[in-house]
Amino acid sequence: MAFFRQFPTISYNTLSDGIINDVVDIFRHVDVNEVLIDNASTYTFYEIKNGERPDTVSSRLYGTPDYYWSFFIVNDSLKSGLKSWPMEYNQHKEWIDQEYGDYSILIFAPVQKRVIIDGEDTIEHVDYMGGFDFTNVEIVDQDGNSAKILKYDINSLQLWVHDISNTSFLSKENFKLRYKANPYEGDEYDKFEEERLEWLKSVYLWTQKNYPTSYYSFTLRDLEEEGIVFDTPEYYELFYTQYFQNIIFESRDVFAKAHNAPKFYLDADLEEESIISGFQAYNLDYDFSELKIEPYMRGQLKEYEEVYSSFTKGLVTEVPNDIYTNTYTSGSYFIYQPDPVSTSISYLEYEEKKNFENRKIRIIRKEVIDDFVERYKELIKS
Numbered sequence: 001m002a003f004f005r006q007f008p009t010i011s012y013n014t015l016s017d018g019i020i021n022d023v024v025d026i027f028r029h030v031d032v033n034e035v036l037i038d039n040a041s042t043y044t045f046y047e048i049k050n051g052e053r054p055d056t057v058s059s060r061l062y063g064t065p066d067y068y069w070s071f072f073i074v075n076d077s078l079k080s081g082l083k084s085w086p087m088e089y090n091q092h093k094e095w096i097d098q099e100y101g102d103y104s105i106l107i108f109a110p111v112q113k114r115v116i117i118d119g120e121d122t123i124e125h126v127d128y129m130g131g132f133d134f135t136n137v138e139i140v141d142q143d144g145n146s147a148k149i150l151k152y153d154i155n156s157l158q159l160w161v162h163d164i165s166n167t168s169f170l171s172k173e174n175f176k177l178r179y180k181a182n183p184y185e186g187d188e189y190d191k192f193e194e195e196r197l198e199w200l201k202s203v204y205l206w207t208q209k210n211y212p213t214s215y216y217s218f219t220l221r222d223l224e225e226e227g228i229v230f231d232t233p234e235y236y237e238l239f240y241t242q243y244f245q246n247i248i249f250e251s252r253d254v255f256a257k258a259h260n261a262p263k264f265y266l267d268a269d270l271e272e273e274s275i276i277s278g279f280q281a282y283n284l285d286y287d288f289s290e291l292k293i294e295p296y297m298r299g300q301l302k303e304y305e306e307v308y309s310s311f312t313k314g315l316v317t318e319v320p321n322d323i324y325t326n327t328y329t330s331g332s333y334f335i336y337q338p339d340p341v342s343t344s345i346s347y348l349e350y351e352e353k354k355n356f357e358n359r360k361i362r363i364i365r366k367e368v369i370d371d372f373v374e375r376y377k378e379l380i381k382s
Contacts, residue, residue, distance in 0.1 A: 042364060042365060042372070043074065043362050043363060044362075044363060045361065045363065046061065046360075046363045047359050047360050047361075048085075048086055048358075048359040048361060049359075050088050050089055051089075053068075053085075054069075054072075054082070054085060057071065058070075058071075061363060061366060062366055067369060070363070070364055070369070071361055071363065073376070074362050074363070075361045077358055078361065084358070086355050086356075087355055092351070092352070092355050096259055096348060096351060099259075099351075100257065100258040100259040100347060101257070101258075101259075102162050103150060103160050103162050103258035104147070104161050104162070104164065104170060104255060104256050104257070104258060105159065105160055105161070105255040105258045105261040106139075106158070106159045106161065106175070106251045106253070106254050106255075107156075107157050107159075107251060107253040107254075107255075107261070107278065108127045108128070108159060108249055108250075108251055109127065109157050109252045109278075109282040110126060110127050110128035110129075110130070110157070110282075111125075111127065113125075113126050115212060115213050117212055117213070117216050118216075124211055124212055124213060125209075125210040125211070126250075127249050127250055129152050129159065130152075130154045131206060131209075131210075132152065132177075132203075132206055133199060133203070133206075134149045134151070135195075135199065136179060136180050136183065136196075136199070137177055137179055137180065137199075138177075138178055138180050139159065139175050139176070139177055139178075139249075140175060140176050141168075141172040141175055142172065142175075143166075145164070145165050145166040145169040146164075146165045146178070147161035147162065147163060147164040147165065148161060148162050148163045149161055150162055154279060155277045155278065155279050156262070156263075156264075156278035156279070157252075157278045157279055157282060158261060158278065170254055170256045172251075172254075173250055173251055173254075174248050174250055174251075175248070175251065176245055176246075176247065176248065176249065177244075177247075177249070178245065179199060179200075179240070193233075197233055197236065200236035200237065200239070200240050201236055203236075203239075203244055204239055204244075207239075207243070207247070211247055214244065214246070214247060215243075218238075218239050218242075252282075258347065259346060259348040259351070260347075260348060261346060261347060262278060262281075262344035262347075263344075263345050263346060263347045263349070263350040264276065264278070264344075264345055264350075265277070265278065265280070265345070266343045266344075267280075267281070281344075
């Protein structure tokens with residue numbers, strides 16, 4: 001690249017062999033404001049056409065391809081170099097397929113359920129996955145179809161999955177989490193057993209906080225009579241197989257193609273639209289006082305009164321038992337499970353808009369480009 005010939009050289013032991021070589025100091029940089037203070041008379045704007053390269057834009061604007069580098073100097077959006085140059089349509093489509101094509105997304109929006117244990121009120125976090133250790137864990141539907149887990153994003157409430165064993169998995173709503181089989185071979189089996197035990201302990205503590213009814217049902221058993229001793233592998237295995245694996249996680253939405261899932265939401269209830277996360281969209285403030293359970297906010301808990309039988313945001317339905325619908329009821333109490341009232345912006349829409357917006361760049365005016373180049377070269381060498 002001709003531009004880098006203008007950069008100074010430095011002495012450097014490139015191979016750590018004691019031999020000193022002169023190399024171009026490509027890390028030398030001068031902020032454009034040191035060359036030309038943002039003066040409207042020195043620059044204008046240009047919209048990159050589909051498929052145009054930096055050198056072809058330079059040729060179009062300046063009659064030479066050699067000034068392509070100036071675009072990366074004067075635009076913050078292009079500071080990452082060629083990888084930040086806007087992609088043409090087919091290239092961007094291929095990038096979307098590479099970035100998102102192997103994944104599906106399940107949204108698990110948590111709600112809070114009031115339960116009474118030993119005469120005391122507590123909260124059960126239904127469908128909540130925050131804080132869970134997904135190491136070596138897979139998700140399974142009621143027919144035994146499974147998928148590998150890439151990650152769970154608490155901000156978007158999204159579980160990213162891949163390698164789905166059967167496409168019918170994507171039409172299901174109810175799921176369980178299962179520890180996968182031993183990935184090790186031969187002498188490493190003991191390592192697997194150690195990792196599994198640590199995971200079982202973490203699941204035990206996670207359930208205590210988020211599904212207390214399952215946890216306390218287990219601890220109320222007379223385990224000594226069954227020959228099970230507390231804090232042993234047998235103790236945690238029993239809890240996992242007979243209690244944790246009975247916990248059902250109900251997805252709110254399933255997206256077969258990850259790029260169709262919401263990247264974020266626009267809160268339509270505010271006077272001015274604002275970007276909010278999936279967590280915020282499913283946990284907006286309502287008429288009742290806010291219930292906080294550190295470190296998350298998840299909804300509202302209030303004793304049911306007839307005046308509160310309808311809401312301006314979402315739907316509350318009185319139900320006989322603990323039926324999973326827009327609410328949970330326990331005795332005379334309701335737990336409100338809001339549906340997001342916001343407009344969602346998908347990952348695909350977000351990426352396409354970002355790529356399109358990157359096409360509008362600032363350029364040095366043709367009549368001053370030569371002066372700009374010479375001044376910049378001087379500062380690079382100084």
